[in-house]
Amino acid sequence: MSVGKNDEVQLFYYFFESESESERDPQNDPLVLSLTGGPGCSSLYAIAFEFGPINFDFSTYGSSLPSLVLNSYSWTKMANMIFVDWPVGAGFSYTTNPESYYTSDSKSPKDVYKFLQKWFLMHPMFLKNPLYIQGESYAGKIAPMIAWEISKANEAGLLPQMYLQGYFVGNPITDVYLVKNEKVPYAHNMGLISDEYFKLAECSCNGEYVIPDLNNVQCHYALQLINECLEDLNTYFILDSTCPNSNIAKRDQTFTEVDSVTIALPSSRPKPACREQYYTISETWANNPYVREALHIREGTKGEWVRYNKSVAYAVDVASSAEYHLLLSKKGYRGLVYSGDHDMEAPYSSTLKWIRSLNLTLDDDWRQWKVDKQIAGFTQRYGENGSSFLTFATIKGSGHTAPEFAPKACFAMISRWLSYNPL
Numbered sequence: 060m061s062v063g064k065n066d067e068v069q070l071f072y073y074f075f076e077s078e079s080e081s082e083r084d085p086q087n088d089p090l091v092l093s094l095t096g097g098p099g100c101s102s103l104y105a106i107a108f109e110f111g112p113i114n115f116d117f118s119t120y121g122s123s124l125p126s127l128v129l130n131s132y133s134w135t136k137m138a139n140m141i142f143v144d145w146p147v148g149a150g151f152s153y154t155t156n157p158e159s160y161y162t163s164d165s166k167s168p169k170d171v172y173k174f175l176q177k178w179f180l181m182h183p184m185f186l187k188n189p190l191y192i193q194g195e196s197y198a199g200k201i202a203p204m205i206a207w208e209i210s211k212a213n214e215a216g217l218l219p220q221m222y223l224q225g226y227f228v229g230n231p232i233t234d235v236y237l238v239k240n241e242k243v244p245y246a247h248n249m250g251l252i253s254d255e256y257f258k259l260a261e262c263s264c265n266g267e268y269v270i271p272d273l274n275n276v277q278c279h280y281a282l283q284l285i286n287e288c289l290e291d292l293n294t295y296f297i298l299d300s301t302c303p304n305s306n307i308a309k310r311d312q313t314f315t316e317v318d319s320v321t322i323a324l325p326s327s328r329p330k331p332a333c334r335e336q337y338y339t340i341s342e343t344w345a346n347n348p349y350v351r352e353a354l355h356i357r358e359g360t361k362g363e364w365v366r367y368n369k370s371v372a373y374a375v376d377v378a379s380s381a382e383y384h385l386l387l388s389k390k391g392y393r394g395l396v397y398s399g400d401h402d403m404e405a406p407y408s409s410t411l412k413w414i415r416s417l418n419l420t421l422d423d424d425w426r427q428w429k430v431d432k433q434i435a436g437f438t439q440r441y442g443e444n445g446s447s448f449l450t451f452a453t454i455k456g457s458g459h460t461a462p463e464f465a466p467k468a469c470f471a472m473i474s475r476w477l478s479y480n481p482l
């Protein structure tokens with residue numbers, strides 16, 4: 060989908076209608092626009108590893124491309140979903156003019172709005188479906204900004220009028236400073252550093268761990284002790300292991316040209332030993348010529364697909380998007396902020412900090428929420444005059460990409476929230 064002048068910026072997307080099994084109905088189900096983080100991660104990551112309808116089947120993986128299996132916890136079971144490779148440069152999105160490559164926190168929500176405007180022109184039948192914007196990690200910072208862009212455009216009478224109902228974000232990097240500064244207290248709360256190290260850091264650094272005073276020797280010493288404790292920790296999911304060499308799987312994958320059904324490898328190779336290596340296999344899959352043809356990637360438009368393009372030209376020019384949550388709640392839009400509670404990249408406690416700073420009225424205090432009679436996490440809800448605007452929920456024992464590690468709980472949470480039920 061081209062956005063911007065002269066069709067220079069082309070945003071690639073995957074669209075799945077809701078699966079009309081059981082009582083679902085694509086004509087009336089919500090429509091969710093989904094963005095992955097980074098900025099620069101492809102939405103294929105969310106589709107294949109998190110909440111999309113197809114996942115890689117690694118159980119049969121060994122001597123061929125991974126095959127695909129249906130995901131029984133796919134959010135397409137409750138919503139129509141558009142997954143966009145955002146921003147330009149991520150996934151299969153590209154530009155024909157390098158100057159159009161540059162984007163930012165403040166510009167990209169406008170591009171996504173333009174994307175949606177054009178998408179609805181091509182799919183007008185979805186204009187009456189409740190619209191939600193979803194983003195995780197860095198996109199969790201941007202999702203409420205996109206919702207605000209839509210809200211403003213609707214109020215200005217721009218067409219098409221979009222039936223925006225709200226947004227939901229997972230482990231959002233709402234405020235980069237807050238997120239980073241919370242890592243030390245979070246590490247302490249989770250038993251990763253001792254009380255003594257924490258107290259030393261807290262006193263000597265004055266609670267400032269991101270940009271400590273360079274002349275403060277004691278603070279430096281405390282942070283050094285802490286860094287040693289956290290070395291080799293998987294900060295995205297502190298219960299998970301780290302990958303010693305995430306390139307192993309990729310290096311020995313040379314595919315032979317055979318028919319489009321069976322794509323054999325010259326030799327078999329060891330099964331991936333850790334999560335990062337599974338991610339690498341997705342790169343082999345997405346770069347396979349048959350796969351690219353099936354995905355309608357126009358030849359010559361995009362070079363190598365990478366799961367996370369870290370060289371997108373993106374400027375962080377908004378320090379915090381917390382105020383957008385406030386603006387949207389004041390307009391009556393619904394928001395859900397969920398956090399895998401074992402994520403140290405965007406700790407749930409940093410999220411609670413900016414939520415509290417909004418001074419919203421609590422209408423349902425911290426309590427358990429359950430799946431299969433077991434605690435799935437804890438939740439808190441804010442609202443006024445009988446209307447609930449913002450729900451916060453933790454997902455117990457999950458990481459940065461919460462649905463990847465707790466698919467069933469996340470499915471239940473989103474399903475309840477989209478149906479206006481309490482978690």
Ligand SMILES: COc1cc(/C=C/C(=O)O[C@@H]2O[C@H](CO)[C@@H](O)[C@H](O)[C@H]2O)cc(OC)c1O
Nearest residue numbers: 095096097098100104195196197232235238404
């Ligand atoms: C631009 O500045 C910052 C960006 C982030 C973003 C993290 C992020 O999106 O994580 C990715 O999430 C996606 C999921 O959306 C994962 O797939 C990726 O592996 C993961 O890296 C965080 C920061 O500080 C904490 C920043 O300062």
